[in-house]
Amino acid sequence: MNFDNWLLVFILLSSFVTGLIIFFLKEEAHRLRTLLNLFGALLKVVLVGVMIVGVQADHVYESRLELLPGLDLVLRADAMSVLFATLSSVLWLVTTLYAVGYLEGEPHRSRFFGFFSICVSATTGVALAGNLMTFLIFYELLTLSTYPLVVHRGTEKSLQAGRTYLIYTLSGGALLLLGTVWLHTLAGPVEFSLGGALAQVATQHRSELIAIFALLITGLGVKAALFPLHGWLPQAMVAPAPVSALLHAVAVVKAGAFGIVRVVYDLFGVHTAEALGVLAPLAGIAAFTIVYGSVRALFQDDLKRRLAFSTVSQVSYIALGTALFGYLSTIGGLTHLVHQGIMKITLFFCAGIFAHTLGVHKVSEMAGLGLRMPWSMAAFTIAALGMIGVPPFAGFVSKWYIGMGAVGSGSYWAVAILAASSALNAAYFLPILHAAWFKKRVDPWPADHAHGVGEGHWMLLAPPLITAALVVAAGVLANAPFSPLEWARHITEIEYGK
């Protein structure tokens, strides 16, 4: 048995098998389930670590299974997949810890953690997919495994949200499928390769490729919450906080954004996409979504809804960076894939703590929160400042690069968008920070489960502190080797053939 051919399969199975076992555990088997969860998550991180080291040393990790004559299921580790796989496996580990603490004593935990694990396998599959068909398979598996998480509470409202979620994602999936099959009939089995794979085909089938690009991006845009396909995301907020964290930072939205990056760079190739003239419309939609999401976020009093619209806006930075056709903006977009993940997951962790410990769901209820929960609020503050783009936090770095790229490619309008969006981000985050740190608490907390003192459970508190530390580290140590920025730079060099 050749280990190099099996590593990627093991990475997938580390969470998939865990999930299957967890389904069959009794509800009361709390310790065993937690142990399995953490074991699976740690194992995955270790295996991904092995993969990073291997890829760095020019090992080729690839696994294939023949699906149909001439069409393979391909798992392959390249620089791009390593970026996303690392993000999702590390954040999964912290989210698991958080979810164990968050759902303590609630019903249906075996079902929850089973699907939770399968969801992460699907995400890793999306990261490691070596061709569009494989990507599609895991992308749909992701839809299926997240649905039970969204409707986990089983209330009328969450079922409604789940229905909306499926209507959006399954329709998007159908378009993606159509585009994938069409491309397959035109170009045969095309595999992702850094730099693109369709330059040859583009010379003969220009108009078809433009249509295929539109189909693929529309299909992916549903999960990436591009306007006007974002409607499901704010509704999905009824899900438990760990699920929101997962949806926004690790799995669903990220899978959509990652898919857009893959299609532009590794399927079409950035030069081919530019030559087809499909990047400008994408950049336009992304820019509009950035502003639109921020404006909508301003008017939300529900904290999680505000964060959801913030995601709509922030994820489009990735799409914008991708579509600007500038070396530096590509670096910025790819970096933001990681940075937005660690910042947004911190925010959702904290929102979950506020709701879980004190019953605080609304922005208007947050006065005095900083004094009551200084640690949680500090983590929230770091992530929020990062989102606004304040140096030296992570968000600043990626926004800076996107902006520099926009200047470099002459797209000054994009710089204006970035500036406007940062102002809007400040407008919807700063009042929260102000209320939490500087306003005095008058009313009692809506539902104080910690009896007047202290922070939430340590399992809830540790994850946001870790991710907030990552937000700081990613900003301060942006030039260190293996930082998201450096890795993105490495990928971009290959994509642009430098």
Added chain:
Amino acid sequence: MTLWDTTPWLVWSILLPLIAGILTFLFRRAAPWIGIATALGSAVSVAGLTAQVMHSGPLRYSVGGWGVPLGIDVRADGLSVLMLVMSAVIGVAVSVYAAQYFSDADAADEHADQAHQRAYFWPLWMFLLAGLNGLFLAADIFHLYVTLELLGFSAVSLAALAGKRAALVAAMRYLLVSLTGSLFFLFGVAILYAAYATVDLTALAGSVLPGPLAWAALAMMTVGLLIKGAVFPLHFWLPPAHANAPAPVSALLSALVVKASFYILLRLWFELFSAVVTPAAGTLLGLLGAGAILWGSLQALNQSRLKLLVAYSTVAQLGYLMLVFPLARNADSAFTAWSACIYFVLAHACAKTAMFLAAGNIAHAAGHDRIAELDGITHALPLSVAAFSLAGISLIGLPPSGGFIAKWMLLQAAISSGEWGWATLILAGSLLAAAYVLRVLWHAFTQVEVARPLHRVPRTMEWSALALSLLAVLLGLMAAQPVKLLHIGAPMSVHAPGQL
């Protein structure tokens, strides 16, 4: 040459269930064991036959050595082997399920006259299996007719097995429809025999010429098969017949019996009458399929009973099979469309059996199958709900299931021949299927305390449903081998550019 290589496995796959049909009738106590053993034995014969066909190509065997025109010939190619594998796998799972279903003490008060059901299920099921295997191996159209009748009679009797009024009415209608269909088919056989003095498929294929006679025969036989195959708008008899039968019977009827008619249609349109059929006729069949997909799905969305929903889903899914007729016209995509529909048959058989068995478990546990009152069923039957969901994934055509691969190939055939209308239809059908499957799963996640006590469901019944649903999903990952098997004896060029 070992004994394994030289045994005429194709004959055994017919003979074993025939013998078992008589044995189970005589030895009623041992009937479940004989039934399971026969299903396994038949599966072994099919495995042997598969190895032979893969090794040495299409087979033909003259029973008793008489040969054409006197004796009965049987033959096997890639298509028939796949159909046999399907009936073998489904047969084993349903037999295991049925052994438990018809002996469970709890069920006695649910179903009238339990002993009577147990006594007649096994012989009828064995004859049905014999008819089915015989049909897939038939080398001439008269033999096809005979096996079709055997199949039809045992299917009708099985549908009547529940003995309740609704079941009897449905079975009576099924009987009349089935007889009408057979008569149409027989007319066609008679016309061909009168004109060409042979009933052998291969011989006829070489001599049938376009003309009024051939058109009449084709039309007669096709209409007969469309009736028996419940193709829209001739599907009216299927939902009540399938929904009122006991769960294992519903599974057999929906998964296997209707597929037999489709199999004969394939043989007729692509082999016997390949020189006769016109593109317009293919389009017409495709349009019927489109009607089936839309109408069946919408009806499924409207049902308040679970088993009726599943039955209407069969009507819809059969529609996809009809798409082979328009899509296989283009020589470049013919083999892709051909493989797609045949793989669709396999995937649907596994998924639909799993779904009917799971629905049977749910109905058995809850004492009813009203969809609106299924809240909380997941707590009692997590495995059955899982089976239902996995089967649903394949029916919708979501990856990585067998249904997905089949739809992938269908879309590939449609797009590469520029048939965007069919491609849109396929995707629309998937979304409709998602809607009706989710109508049921909606209740899997509601948080309601169950007021009524639920009947216990034996583990084997839950696991046989789950096993088949897993297979339906895993079919998506092992399509390469079956498609290569279809190369053997395919009635079209398999190596056109852009092919599978």
